[in-house]
Amino acid sequence: MAILDDLRRLEEDITATGGAVSGELIIGASTIPGAYILPKIAAAFKNEFPAISFEIRINDSARIVEEVAGNGLLIGIVGAKLPGVKLNYQHFAEDQLILAAAAANQTLSQITMEELCQLPFIVRERGSGTRKSLEMLLARQRYTLDQFNICATLGSSAAVKEAIKADLGVSVISKHAVLDELERGTIREIEVTGWSMMRSFFVVTSPKRTLPHHYQVFLNRLLSP
Template sequence: MDIRRLEVFCAVVELKSFTKGAESVCLSQPSVSEHIRILEEMLGDKLLDRLGREVLPTVAGQILYQYARRIIRLRDEAIQAIENQKGNLSGQLVVGASTIPGTYILPRLVHDFRNRHPEIRVTLKIASTSQVAEGILQGEIELGVIGARWKDNLLQCSEMFSDELVLTVYPEHPWAGRQSVELDELPSQPFILRERGSGTRQVMADALKEAGFDIAALDAIAEMGTTEAVRQGVKSRLGISILSARAVQEDVERGALQTLPVAGLNLSRPFYLATRRNRQATPLAQAFLEFLGGGGGR
């Protein structure tokens, strides 16, 4: 089974489109369709369904996709290992990150890492903590930096960076300028939450629970998929929220937002370096891990 054909198939599955898949692998759409036809003929089963504008894998297609990604990854690892043995490091490293580290920490580190290893291409995939964890477990992401220790024994997590969550309000809010807020005052205000599965929400919920407060008691008027969306929601006076201090630092310095502590609530948080337990790191991943451990991540 030709690996190039599997790469074409994976591109169509991931982009949910023959047209976009063809663009990503630099082939014409008829060529991509022919690759898929040959795969289906070889396996004796339909692999893709056209549902409106989207192309989705069938049950057989989903099975093939999982194995195809593993085959391609093994091919890449073999090439990396041989290049590493010759003293060369080149290829593509896929790093996952939840919103805060992916937006405010890792871009600088990736830049510094590539200055040391210019032949390595780093793809930074920013998603929720749960999506990054799943990507690592599925082998789609080599390593990740996530905002909560993931409860899966197959994932190994070690503390790498630190952050603090802060109650954030707009300048005209009644609490603006106060020294602190009591925990039992929180339900009195409209609250914007991150979506379920985000590290920020999990850390906040855990801290509230430890303080004897149920997150369900908040007047949650909206759930948003990114920290940026929540930040803009607070700035537009939609409600208040608990956000990363890193994410709102510039707004606080400009006076566009204000932060204040919640009495009795510990909202410091670590970020975790996550890898698949018992999986041998590729040479590229090992180089990045050594870069972080040698002070690049500090």
């Protein structure tokens, strides 16, 4: 009830100010959109509406979805849908996943799936949207992670990047996360024959909640072409 009371007060405040776009936006996001996409959108929105402030909470996709379902967040941005949770998922953006290796790694620039299964492989933790997307992409090729030579399970994209650069193994990671490293040449991309690795990001909201005005304006901006 406390959250509902807060929302009513927010709506009353907005009515009193003639619908002005102001207030704090608390947005949940999984690692890639939260660290590499959302800050730029927030900056542009803040430039247009100076009375807005942001809190961006970053966690894995599963946790963000749980927070939206449990009314802890009004808007989340995630890289995977969770089955069994009745929420609204709206397409937000496309993301390219790549197979990344250290610059010094001796693996060929193009390999087959069979060859990939033999390489030391780094994965994200369970609950990660990147891991969920990887599992779905592998399933289309009739593979599972059980067939891979997993050398490490890590809890963030930053940790995966550092492990790749240290040549602990190779990993599938969002291209957004390694753009700087690709440009500097500390990480390189390996092509996997016949495997296109694209996924979607989604904006997730609860069908049971009515968004305050400033949240609705921001949501419209997120979903605009």
